[in-house]
Amino acid sequence: MGNLLEIKNLKVEFHLDERVITAVDGAYLNIKENEVVVLAGESGSGKTITALSICKILPRNAHIVWGVINLAGREMLCLNENELIKIRGKDIAYIFQEPVSFLNPVYTIGEQIIEVIKLHQGKNKKEAYEETIDLLKKVRIWEAKRVFQSYPHQLSGGLNQRAFIAMSLACNPKLLIADEPTTSLDVTIEKEILDLLLELKNKLKFSLLFITHNLSIAQKIADRIFIMYKGRVVEEADSQELFKSAKHFHTQELLSAYERIGRI
Amino acid sequence: MLSYLIRRLLGIIPLLLGITIISFAIIHLAPGKPTQIEQAFNPKVSQEVRLRLEKLYGLDKPLHIQYINWLVKLGKFDFGRSFIDERPVAEKILERIPITLTINIFSLILVLLIAIPLGVKTAVKAGSAFDHALTILVFLLFAAPTFWLALLLMQLLSIQLGWLPISGLKSLDFEYFSFGKKILDLAHHLFLPILVSTLGGFAGLTRYIRSNMIDALKQPYIYTARAKGLSQEKVIYKHALRNAILPVVTIIGLSIPGLLGGSVIFESIFAIPGIGRLFYEAVMSRDYPLIMAEVVLGGVLTMLGNLIADIAYGYVDPRIKYKR
Amino acid sequence: MKNTYLITGIAIISILSVIALLAPWISPYDPAMIAQDSLLIPPSAKHWMGTDSLGRDLLSRIIYGCRISLIIGVIAVGIAVFLGVILGSLSGFYGRFMDTLIMRFADIMLCFPTFFLILAVVAFLEPSIINIMVIIGLTSWMGPARLIRSEILSLKEREFIQAEKAIGASSARIIMRHLIPNAIGPVLVNATLGIAGAILLETGLSFLGLGVQPPIPSWGNILIEAKSTLGIAWWITVFPGLAILVTILGFNFIAEGLKKIIG
């Protein structure tokens, strides 16, 4: 089976006032259809920048120097902004670390979900409303109507993240990119969100690129794992295999720390 | 919401009292009695008048009694009578308010119309030549005293080019104009004051909106908006601008004291009969009831402005809760 | 990192300070010297900035005016910052009753348009330089006070202050070595902007005839004459205004530069 997404030799630089920092330096990655791939690494290893590069939603001072990002046969880096905005939110969707700050504080949850449905599916207000309520129920928000009318700051972190997932899945994306979606949540909520994501993935058949620093999560959900270190992918392995025999010294270091304190 | 409003309204009572106490204190604790000064500067006031005035204003009584008497009168909107022409102070102030209000409202609208797009544009193009040029302009406008700008523009537009009248509100033969011509004449006279007032105001607001907008564009929810597939325009004007612009509501409230204070110089230069000029005249002629009344009025207006701005901000920004 | 704002600002203010200090030696004429034979002369080699309607040399008057403006700005803000730091620290440290009292008082003072307050007081006082400095100081301590208070409140929550308590540092030590060095930056920015504001206030007051009184030259009271010579003597409008502009620009640049340093 072919790859849904393939990244090769990606290099991303940040242009600061006086210097240039290379955040990603020759990273590669591939994801098959309906697969869960975990991109793991410590802070500053370039995971998030790699993920944001896929849809070119990088910070202003970040520049993709070179690389290939291929989504189902389309060369993403050759597309212009008008072509890209048709892919963002429709074929590829994102969820992020702190749902409260990644949701716009001045719009209700409902308004933010309806916005993406109207944008990509051209539905009218009533249809979009009904679909939004459906979506919220799909992510197991029972009080869908109340959440619909709520602003992000009025909801808990867990509830916000569920709503965010609903928003991301509104247009049935082929690829969901989840950037540390549970890091800001308590462990008990974390488990609920992970279970929900895996369940939805099996039901809706999308590929999941999951970014985390938490090897315990990686072990639980991944089909394959890529380890990033200083802007490079230093190891790629099947989930089972990685925890048995890591090759790169950084992976070994990570695993030894993980063995001691990362799990119970 | 209702209980919040009631609590806020109750909260202004101590402020109101404070405003009256300070206004009272300034005038009564300053060296020299108002009536003495009145006499010294205005020889027309005879000894007899002075005594009559002292009695009229209860200046022979202890301070706290004077204060309470004054407060009771204030409560009935009785500000006393002017020393100069014996007319009720309230009447004198009321007839001056419309013109000051007109100028400030027009210039506020202009300021918003100019500052918001410029602020957004400079934020989106931060670091560009356009941004730098505007930054320099903003610094210059910030540093230039308004009355100097007024003098320069008068020199240029009124005297050298002769396009505009130098000062005043109406032409000499105003009374004989048709209605339409009256409006045109007023507009002709108000153009320069409104222009100067706008120049003085838009620099700060442009800078403020620029920095708010730059801040908003860095927020995480902007990544979300882009990840959704929204166009650049929608990301900027729907998601960032709304967040950047909400606090402007409070800025408008906070700008009231500056506008009132500024109107003193402003209206004196252009010879506009507004409350600023009235205050200036009152100060020059030591018209003590009028000074007191205007100081209290200034305080109360500012306080109300802040209150309304606060409530309005709570209304437009969902993050502000009507609690605490 | 080059801090162009700070460097430019400091350069401008240093030059102005030198001019103010050396006023008697560098000004070409006595600023009060009236010369009947040289009324309203345009800028020339003899009078670089021309003369006013009494024949006084404008350049000399502006040089002496620089003294007045800088002194009033610095001392008025000195008073305001002094009061603000004391009241703000009391408010921030002791909280509760003290805080409520001081901050309500500040709220009330902030309700008045500063210019109204100052004019009301000036109406009953001799408009001398000292009075003006004191009045501006007494009516502008609220900004620094609020700033200091909020700095202290936020610093108090910072963990390094908690850590200092835990190692047994005394209150005095925490204040002197930890709170003040960290709170001073924003206050400095505020004070620099405050000087610019105070100078603008003074020029406005003097322009209205309620500030520095003639024959003492101040940029504001030189401009009084600009009104009556409008269209006759452009230099009387342009030069004093430029002097104000450059001074305010200098202080605002320093403030902007300081902001960058504080981050």
Next chain:
Amino acid sequence: MILNVIRISKYFPIEQGIFRREAGMLKALDEVSFSVAEFTTLGIVGESGSGKTTLAKIILDLIPATTGEIFFSEDFIRNFRKDTQIIFQNPYNSLNPKMRIFDIICEPMIIHKIVDRKHIRDKVVNLLETVGLSGDILTRYPHEFSGGQRQRICIARALASEPKFIVLDEPISSLDLTVQAKLLDLFIELKQKFNLTYIFISHNLGVIKYISDAVIVMQNGRIIERGKVGDIFNQPSEQYTKKLLEAAR
């Protein structure tokens, strides 16, 4: 026992209205009692809002408790501020940004007059090396260091007063996993070297299991379960503890 905590409660008043009358109480801690044996590590585990950090600050007398008492054994803790120390979660906030590393670390020594002036520099260098930093960073400022390095500087400062008891409040939570592991090993090494007693607060069960002798599980300001580390992790008796363990596995 080096420390006895007896029925500590902490209520935060919720103020309302213009007169700031108290509209209610937020119970951050509710009748918390426990004790710590000398030379052991007590792990305190709980999710956000469980009251862990409030407890840490009360033990070190940084904030007052509403009710309850805290006793330190006089045999061990003679000079409270010298013999007890705390390390906080956020190393970016725990060091005065305006002070050099040398000044930061020698401050406790000056306050408690631990060494004379001549030897102060040697002692600071010694401390830095003890926590795994090089001795030539004395004149640098905190912002030049990474999170892990700053936390080591915090440790050196805590050790400078030669304490016997240290509260570690989520000391490694904001750091990367490999750095976490190295710091944990450092904590264990220091404990043996200086005969320390720890209270180690964390939301991470793996870390608690690794370092603690005894464990307290907290939720909403109350102690839900307590016991030896093996018992809690192998046979939890409370539903909440089971749920926590289940989620973390």
